[in-house]
Amino acid sequence: MATGALLDVATDFPVLQREGLVYLDSAATAQKPQVVIDAVRDLWEHHNASVHRGVYPLAVEATDRYEGARRRIAQWLRWPARDTIFTKNATEALNLVAQAWGRANLSAGDVVVLTHLEHHSNIVPWQMVAAERGAQLRYVGVDEDGLLRLDELDELLATGDVKVVATTHVSNVTGTIVPVADVVRRARAAGAITVVDGSQAVPQLPVALDEVDADFYAWTGHKLYGPTGVGVLHGRHELLQEMPPFLGGGHMIASVDFETSRYADTPAKFEAGTSPIAEAAGLGVAVDWVDGLGMDAIRAHELDVTAYALERLGEVDGLTIHGPRDAEQRGALVSWSMDVAHPHDVAEVLGRRGVCIRAGHHCAQVLMRVLGTSATSRASFAVHTTRAEVDALVEGLAEVRRIFA
Ligand SMILES: Cc1ncc(COP(=O)(O)O)c(C=O)c1O
Incomplete structure (x- = not known):
């Protein structure tokens, strides 16, 4: 998959300088750049x-x-x-x-x-x-x-x-x-x-x-x-x-x-x-x-990360990804259900590794009913997210399987 000209702005965010932090919860709230x-x-x-x-x-x-x-x-x-x-x-x-x-x-x-x-x-x-x-x-x-x-x-x-x-x-x-x-x-x-x-x-x-x-x-x-x-x-x-x-x-x-x-x-x-x-x-x-970054550049960056995440998450056994399979038809986030573990357990194991994702109904209980579940796991991406962070997510999910399978 071509990476294109991706953005590189993580250093603009003070909190992202924390050692080992992989912040994949921007759909809940975005981190703040220094200028803000x-x-x-x-x-x-x-x-x-x-x-x-x-x-x-x-x-x-x-x-x-x-x-x-x-x-x-x-x-x-x-x-x-x-x-x-x-x-x-x-x-x-x-x-x-x-x-x-x-x-x-x-x-x-x-x-x-x-x-x-x-x-x-x-x-x-x-x-x-x-x-x-x-x-x-x-x-x-x-x-x-x-x-x-x-x-x-x-x-x-x-x-x-x-x-x-x-x-x-x-x-x-x-x-x-x-x-x-x-x-x-x-x-x-x-x-x-x-x-x-x-x-x-x-x-x-x-x-x-x-x-x-x-x-x-x-x-x-x-x-x-x-x-x-x-x-x-x-x-x-x-x-x-x-x-x-x-x-x-x-x-x-x-x-x-x-x-x-x-x-x-x-x-x-x-x-x-x-x-x-x-x-x-x-x-x-x-x-x-x-x-200043340009919304077209932000979309291109997040599209790349989202497409990469769909590809990598597709390799994880026992994962059901919700929503469009085509990254072009979705925003910069992926929700999934995992056969062996409840979303809260998934988020807990990932959290111990510094990977911050959201677990729960995401204030969308009508949709949860339609999906036939009460909760999902969600990783969401931002202008600072890298493919390496998606890799960290996938490695964390491998550990979840080792613990719960
Ligand atoms: C799609 C959507 N609508 C509305 C909201 C509510 O945002 P706020 O809590 O800032 O009002 C959220 C936040 O999670 C959201 O994701």
Whole structure:
């Protein structure tokens, strides 16, 4: 297999300098490059003040950094900055859509379509609003290769009852890449809005939101080498204008009277309370950093590592790999079941060797039910992952077999 021109950036990450650490859990949270750590620290050390409200220079500097990050992120993903909202994480972004848009627009008999690939954060908020509004949930399944059944989507859309199609862009379990622009086109033609969970896609694939054209697109900063505590929701302007706010409080108002309030325009309307200032600034720098490497180069690197991992894991006896066999059809992660050992035992043995993988249901219990298991093992890759680290994983799995077989 050709290795091509792979990236070599592990030295940018302080934590990866730990002796013997093989970090294969970036789908859970990515490690942070020094520039991101420095940006957060710089904000705290030199520019810390509450944003938007202060007129003194320190507050202006903090506001410039916070709003500059918003503009940078929006420009990078090709979506208007005014319709790019900072949230706490992807979970909060998806709850915002389900609660603010869903409560105002769903009623009895309406259908919300989800997929079997969803993370709980794109299921539970819809269950909550559907129960409140009397709406129904329906699921689109996957085929034997783990690819989304677009024929099932079309069947559901043909009923005329579908108001929302909510789908992940990249599955955090099977790695399946969903053709989201195609899903959006089909849903829009049937009069439904679309909500895309891009948590795994934004760090792994070149994403152009004007091409995806979803009504709402949510993602989370900490998986893009940024800080925890900041996520992003991109929304269609008309919908953001029409829908009520999610949370009420400071900053999201134009004026407040005894009984009622007038709300600020988007994005402030959806950013109640003191903002995640250093976190947003750090995420803006994370975007600079990945953009400097280039998302095409990141995808090429991770594709190489993923293809290599599929090949090497295919050599391990007793392993069932979930999801597409073709690396081109998946993101940078591989989940599997092993005949002789429970995923937690696998992760424990690997962990003792310094190899960090994830074991469990990955917050995707619907998918676990579809796969007929309660847990899988998952190795996920990043811009710093090497083929040698995949070899370390495979050697660790050989030890698991020696212990449990
Ligand atoms: C596909 C997917 N969606 C949503 C989330 C939730 O991200 P957060 O916990 O940062 O909101 C995750 C994180 O594991 C994920 O993998």
